[in-house]
Amino acid sequence: MSEHPLDPIFHPRAVAVVGVRSNPNTGMMGSFYDSLLEADFPAIGGLYPVNPKMDELNGARCYASLLDTPDPVDHVISQVPAKVVPELVDQCIAKKIRSIHFFTAGFSETGDEEMAGVEEAMIAKLRDAGIRAIGPNCMGLYVPASRLAFMSGFPSESGNVFLLSQSGANAGEIVSGLVARGVRFSKAISYGNGADLRAHDFLDYAANDPESEVVAAYIEGVQDGRAFFDALKRCAAVKPVIILKGGRTQSGSQAAHSHTGSLAGSIEVFDAACRQAGAMRAETMDELHDLVVAASTSTRLVTGRGVALFGGGGGGFAVLSADAIDREGLKVPQMPTSAVAKMREYIPVAGSSVNNPIDAFPPEEHLEDMLRLVATAEGIDMVFMSPMTGWRRPPPGAKISDANKPADEPTDAENATKAAQQMFDLQKDTDTPVVGVVRSGRMARMMGQDQDAMSEAAYRKGIGIYPSVARAARTVAQMLEWKAYRKGLPDIF
Amino acid sequence: MNIESIVAQARAEGRSLLSEIEAKEVLHEAGVAVERAVLATTIEAARTHAEQIGYPVVLKIVSPDISHKSDIGGVKVGLEDADAVTAAFDEIMRNAKAAVPDANITGIAVQHMAPQGTEIIVGMTTDPQFGPVVMFGLGGIMVEVMKDVSFRIVPVSERDAAQMIDEIKGKAILDGVRGQPPLDKAAIAKAILAVSEFVEHNPDIQELDLNPMMVYAEGAIAVDARIALSG
Numbered sequence: 049m050s051e052h053p054l055d056p057i058f059h060p061r062a063v064a065v066v067g068v069r070s071n072p073n074t075g076m077m078g079s080f081y082d083s084l085l086e087a088d089f090p091a092i093g094g095l096y097p098v099n100p101k102m103d104e105l106n107g108a109r110c111y112a113s114l115l116d117t118p119d120p121v122d123h124v125i126s127q128v129p130a131k132v133v134p135e136l137v138d139q140c141i142a143k144k145i146r147s148i149h150f151f152t153a154g155f156s157e158t159g160d161e162e163m164a165g166v167e168e169a170m171i172a173k174l175r176d177a178g179i180r181a182i183g184p185n186c187m188g189l190y191v192p193a194s195r196l197a198f199m200s201g202f203p204s205e206s207g208n209v210f211l212l213s214q215s216g217a218n219a220g221e222i223v224s225g226l227v228a229r230g231v232r233f234s235k236a237i238s239y240g241n242g243a244d245l246r247a248h249d250f251l252d253y254a255a256n257d258p259e260s261e262v263v264a265a266y267i268e269g270v271q272d273g274r275a276f277f278d279a280l281k282r283c284a285a286v287k288p289v290i291i292l293k294g295g296r297t298q299s300g301s302q303a304a305h306s307h308t309g310s311l312a313g314s315i316e317v318f319d320a321a322c323r324q325a326g327a328m329r330a331e332t333m334d335e336l337h338d339l340v341v342a343a344s345t346s347t348r349l350v351t352g353r354g355v356a357l358f359g360g361g362g363g364g365f366a367v368l369s370a371d372a373i374d375r376e377g378l379k380v381p382q383m384p385t386s387a388v389a390k391m392r393e394y395i396p397v398a399g400s401s402v403n404n405p406i407d408a409f410p411p412e413e414h415l416e417d418m419l420r421l422v423a424t425a426e427g428i429d430m431v432f433m434s435p436m437t438g439w440r441r442p443p444p445g446a447k448i449s450d451a452n453k454p455a456d457e458p459t460d461a462e463n464a465t466k467a468a469q470q471m472f473d474l475q476k477d478t479d480t481p482v483v484g485v486v487r488s489g490r491m492a493r494m495m496g497q498d499q500d501a502m503s504e505a506a507y508r509k510g511i512g513i514y515p516s517v518a519r520a521a522r523t524v525a526q527m528l529e530w531k532a533y534r535k536g537l538p539d540i541f
Numbered sequence: 542m543n544i545e546s547i548v549a550q551a552r553a554e555g556r557s558l559l560s561e562i563e564a565k566e567v568l569h570e571a572g573v574a575v576e577r578a579v580l581a582t583t584i585e586a587a588r589t590h591a592e593q594i595g596y597p598v599v600l601k602i603v604s605p606d607i608s609h610k611s612d613i614g615g616v617k618v619g620l621e622d623a624d625a626v627t628a629a630f631d632e633i634m635r636n637a638k639a640a641v642p643d644a645n646i647t648g649i650a651v652q653h654m655a656p657q658g659t660e661i662i663v664g665m666t667t668d669p670q671f672g673p674v675v676m677f678g679l680g681g682i683m684v685e686v687m688k689d690v691s692f693r694i695v696p697v698s699e700r701d702a703a704q705m706i707d708e709i710k711g712k713a714i715l716d717g718v719r720g721q722p723p724l725d726k727a728a729i730a731k732a733i734l735a736v737s738e739f740v741e742h743n744p745d746i747q748e749l750d751l752n753p754m755m756v757y758a759e760g761a762i763a764v765d766a767r768i769a770l771s772g
Binding site for chain 2: 273274277316
């Protein structure tokens with residue numbers, strides 16, 4: 049909870065879903081009533097379905113009108129058709145609600161001037177009544193602590209990441225993608241057209257929200273650039289902010305007017321605004337995911353460029369990995385002679401390399417010593433570790449999984465826990481950040497790596513896991529660049 | 542003349558573009574290093590101004606009807622003495638009348654010719670989303686072909702200006718290549734900051750270009766300037 053004027057929106061005492069659907073299986077998007085039941089909102093307060101065509105919904109009373117529901121109702125989710133929205137707005141004002149989320153679409157985003165006018169008029173009316181609006185044309189709120197969720201399957205556990213997204217589907221993809229990486233959210237908002245509340249309002253809230261430590265945003269267009277820039281500056285001054293900008297618009301008219309304008313469209317200016325404010329720019333959905341993981345784990349603590357790559361995978365894998373690391377401006381320093389000599393004692397096996405990248409796994413009794421030797425070697429600022437918790441022996445042609453594993457082999461979850469502990473201990477003992485890398489496909493399975501299980505287990509120990517060496521390297525390089533251009537701003541790590 | 546009266550005069554005349562002389566005057570007042578220009582309507586005046594400014598000088602046509610001055614032969618550079626000024630004055634007038642017969646010619650601008658340095662551009666444009674934005678880049682081919690420029694939103698801080706300078710891909714050129722001494726980045730930063738402050742306090746300005754600005758091991762000076770007012 050915070051003192052911010054928007055805070056009550058995230059903590060409604062009761063919610064009405066107006067225009068609730070009779071059949072919850074009509075699609076994943078828009079089954080708000082069911083998502084709220086699944087999130088157990090009734091443990092917090094009243095959840096009222098409203099639809100004049102039904103008396104009952106799965107055994108619960110369904111109200112004919114918002115005005116029939118018990119008092120108070122703080123938050124309304126509108127699923128009614130656009131043409132009846134004006135009537136609903138009047139009811140909301142009479143009901144003295146605090147906020148309304150319009151899943152309802154068909155307003156300004158259609159390009160239809162009449163509907164844009166309707167949108168403007170209804171927002172003005174709500175504002176006059178002191179009611180804030182989210183949307184139209186969006187998925188609304190996911191606030192685990194308040195048991196609000198806009199899709200099914202979202203965790204009820206809270207976390208430190210605040211998400212704002214103009215797109216509802218992308219909000220869903222970011223939440224579920226990051227949940228699989230171990231991340232949990234303080235709040236996630238899909239705000240669509242942003243007719244009332246928009247990016248700068250949510251950034252301002254996030255800046256002041258003690259529950260939010262990392263801020264991620266998916267933005268397609270900024271309605272009020274100046275307010276956005278100012279809010280971004282305030283937020284990025286105190287927290288890592290990662291922005292994925294969709295829709296690379298070219299300001300063609302501006303280009304025609306002037307020499308300087310013709311040199312660049314507004315996407316360059318948007319990027320410059322992010323830099324100037326001290327925010328991070330993600331180019332793709334994958335980068336957004338990786339940077340959020342990095343900002344929430346020890347990856348953020350990396351200060352130098354020297355990488356020790358540790359983990360089996362073969363000589364070719366080691367070569368390609370070294371290329372990927374170097375390509376991002378990081379280094380793979382040679383191990384000191386004394387360290388190499390020591391490692392040879394642990395691994396006398398021919399064909400394995402004990403220089404860097406270290407393409408070898410020592411016998412279990414030497415693993416700890418060898419890892420510490422590598423992590424503390426001169427010129428090493430971080431360890432990229434692809435944990436091998438034990439070879440699985442798949443029968444030829446068979447898929448490897450918990451289901452068909454030999455009884456004496458550990459489960460994915462056991463492997464993940466063990467690997468996370470290994471990485472955590474190494475980092476703790478040596479003060480060298482550990483950056484986890486999992487392999488994909490059959491190789492991962494053979495190495496005992498289950499991507500989701502390992503990501504989640506490591507994340508809970510404060511260690512970031514990335515789906516490839518290239519992505520780990522890119523993420524570290526982006527973090528280093530971001531820290532460099534933040535110089536002169538408050539230190540937030 | 543100060544910025545208010547120059548803007549008022551341009552507006553009264555229905556112009557959205559300041560003349561080069563006007564643009565340089567207001568920039569000079571704003572603390573931007575520019576080669577100022579003086580208007581001459583006669584050969585005698587041009588020679589007198591050249592004597593006062595000091596050779597070599599540059600002569601440029603001044604006309605609200607001619608925007609691409611070099612293209613029509615309206616610019617003469619490297620004039621070393623009074624005879625050269627006389628010849629150049631006549632030639633520019635002839636070229637201008639030949640190219641744009643109906644042009645309303647205000648006169649000819651006389652300015653000192655700055656020695657060749659490394660050319661940069663400092664500019665300002667009005668972004669539809671973010672409002673006034675300052676731009677920096679290396680001049681000539683680097684800006685036209687490589688589009689190697691950096692931007693910041695006004696107001697620009699000292700930290701921002703330093704980053705704009707370091708952000709361009711061709712920054713090695715500023716650090717001094719092939720035994721050249723490093724260029725005066727402090728002078729570039731000063732120009733960026735002065736432009737930012739100037740446009741911040743003058744919302745009438747829609748676009749501004751110092752192009753090119755010459756940078757040296759010590760100092761920097763804009764040799765051409767352009768200011769457009771908002772419509």
